[in-house]
Amino acid sequence: MQWLTRRLLAAVAIAGVLVGVGAPMALADGATCTSYNLFGVCMVWAGTPATPGDSGGSGSSPGGGSGGTPTIPIIQIDGQDCLPVGLADPQPPQTEAVWAGHTDGAIYHCEVPTGLGGMFVAGYLIPYWSLAAPAAPPDPAALAQQAVASMQLQAVRVGIVPEARAGSVGLVGMPNWMWVSAPDAKTFGPITRTASAGGWDVSATAQVAGVSWDMGDGQVVTCAGPGTPYQASYGASSSPDCGHTYTRQGTHIVRATSHWVVAWSGIGQAGTITLDLTQATDVTIGEAQVLTQ
Structure with missing residues (x-):
């Protein structure tokens, strides 16, 4: 069984939920997604609303079209909030779904902290692809x-x-x-x-x-x-x-x-x-x- 599949099944077994792996989600206004989760779904970065008409592009910071640095680096996977903790080590093969077909960027981990709740247990590391490293939260x-x-x-x-x-x-x-x-x-x-x-x-x-x-x-x-x-x-x-x-x-x-x-x-x-x-x-x-x- 593949690297990500093993981790996903473990999470599903603990959380008691079923999650499907689908195709990348389309973004409004033709924006380019710069972060994907392990399900192949575009990441949603909470933060300052996107500027109208700003397409983002492959050179933008993670944020799915805002064109700027996101103000709240909380990653949401199907409603689950998690905090970025750094690069996945080792990096999974690019054949894994989490890469969403990309050959650039890298796979990062975000951790589900105590108190946020959601589909995963606290401490679980969720892998995701991002073109650029996320900003670290303040102390x-x-x-x-x-x-x-x-x-x-x-x-x-x-x-x-x-x-x-x-x-x-x-x-x-x-x-x-x-x-x-x-x-x-x-x-x-x-x-x-x-x-x-x-x-x-x-x-x-x-x-x-x-x-x-x-x-x-x-x-x-x-x-x-x-x-x-x-x-x-x-x-x-x-x-x-x-x-x-x-x-x-x-x-x-x-x-x-x-x-x-x-x-x-x-x-x-x-x-x-x-x-x-x-x-x-x-x-x-x-x-x-x-x-x-």
Whole structure:
């Protein structure tokens, strides 16, 4: 059994589908196809639409008539997306159907990545003919970093009692409340942004997983949520979810560090980015004076 036939039957057995090998597909407007799949069907390169009247020709980049470099080198075989990974080694005989009768160009592989789905299993290499080597996709992790940068994430706005203002003094032994004041997408999340390059997209979603409050007295309080804003009606009660009690007087610098977790995915990959942002304020703690006569 021939080289490509063996690979095709293996894929069909795994995917549980039947695929026929037919003649090369005709292109609109007399354009010349520059990439064929193993079924002898012209490849479809997703990307910038072709310029009207541009015939492409044998000297154009893979794209089936666009006449220019495709912006998204995702090859589609009967609806299956795959990512170009390089030359097939060894090159199959030119008698194989994948050559579609061509004697120039070369046979390349594209890999079905996890998450794209389709008729082939993830990791399967699909051979195809192309007149020119396809452009390599960008680094998805780098695009994820660009997406995070576009979010313009900020440290939390500190809410705390006693407040950081003249005349606001807390007491030793009395509960203090901490919270994220007016949380929004940029200070607490969730927030989603997408970065693109060459037609490829990576999306990232950021959310604060928790806030660590360095109270300035050697104690660090970690709160899972934004905390509860203090109201006068609460009196001297303790915060239900984010509080602290000082044991000595003085002015303490409080640092609230938000721990961001960013989940990203795209170009067949996924990952997580973590980063910390800190905002500082200060509180004054005094001691209650007992007056005697």
